[in-house]
Amino acid sequence: MHIHTNPTSSDSMLDPHELMGIALEIGLRGVNLAEHDKVLEPHQRKEFRDQHPDVFVNFGMEVSTDMGHMLAIGLPSYLQGIRRAEKLREELDKLGGFLIVAHPFRRLFDPVTAMRTGEKFELTPAQAAETMPVFKVVHAIEIGNGANTPQENYFAAEVAQILGLPTTGGSDAHSSSGVATFATGFARENISTPEEFLEELHAGRFEAVHRTRSKRWVRLEQGSIEAALEA
Numbered sequence: 001m002h003i004h005t006n007p008t009s010s011d012s013m014l015d016p017h018e019l020m021g022i023a024l025e026i027g028l029r030g031v032n033l034a035e036h037d038k039v040l041e042p043h044q045r046k047e048f049r050d051q052h053p054d055v056f057v058n059f060g061m062e063v064s065t066d067m068g069h070m071l072a073i074g075l076p077s078y079l080q081g082i083r084r085a086e087k088l089r090e091e092l093d094k095l096g097g098f099l100i101v102a103h104p105f106r107r108l109f110d111p112v113t114a115m116r117t118g119e120k121f122e123l124t125p126a127q128a129a130e131t132m133p134v135f136k137v138v139h140a141i142e143i144g145n146g147a148n149t150p151q152e153n154y155f156a157a158e159v160a161q162i163l164g165l166p167t168t169g170g171s172d173a174h175s176s177s178g179v180a181t182f183a184t185g186f187a188r189e190n191i192s193t194p195e196e197f198l199e200e201l202h203a204g205r206f207e208a209v210h211r212t213r214s215k216r217w218v219r220l221e222q223g224s225i226e227a228a229l230e231a
Contacts, residue, residue, distance in 0.1 A: 001032045001184040002170025008035040012174040020052040022179050030056030034071050058197050067134040071100040085137045098201040100168050101138045103145040105152045125158035144169030144182035144208040144220045169208035185209040
């Protein structure tokens with residue numbers, strides 16, 4: 001649900017064609033390419049899908065907004081004004097799109113960050129759910145992110161549970177080593193078009209998952225990350 005490839009995301013070292021091979025090898029049925037503030041042109045998307053017919057590919061976008069990073073599903077291109085999260089949601093609503101807040105608590109518990117900013121994050125999950133405006137804008141919350149600490153992921157999971165919002169997982173990988181540390185599991189086994197993808201998202205038939213050492217996919221919940229290292 002959340003991965004970056006080169007050269008569309010300049011900070012990524014992951015070749016998109018290499019990613020398709022990895023996806024097949026580990027049993028992923030689909031990937032959502034969430035490149036930074038851009039999406040491939042329609043002819044490029046078609047060409048890439050035609051080259052990789054065995055894996056469903058969706059072309060999303062990770063948008064940098066005034067409320068943090070958002071995973072936008074359904075944008076045909078970068079649109080003027082979407083750096084404002086409320087404008088981004090407005091544009092997605094026009095298109096029948098879907099919006100996910102990415103890694104909402106990244107580095108907030110880091111003492112070095114607190115020293116640098118002069119602010120210590122002391123909200124409880126209930127307080128964060130009630131007071132942080134981002135959760136009123138999005139359809140879902142990313143609670144499993146491969147670049148996050150377990151504390152950051154678990155805190156997001158608690159907030160999602162309080163709010164009753166669906167959850168996603170994504171590796172946020174920028175190289176082959178991080179692919180599928182976290183993912184999003186769908187109830188529907190085969191999704192083959194962007195329209196079907198959006199249908200399942202809006203229906204809420206998905207959840208954040210991650211892999212155990214024995215390569216099984218399990219639901220992300222309190223303690224599951226540590227347990228996965230032994231399973």
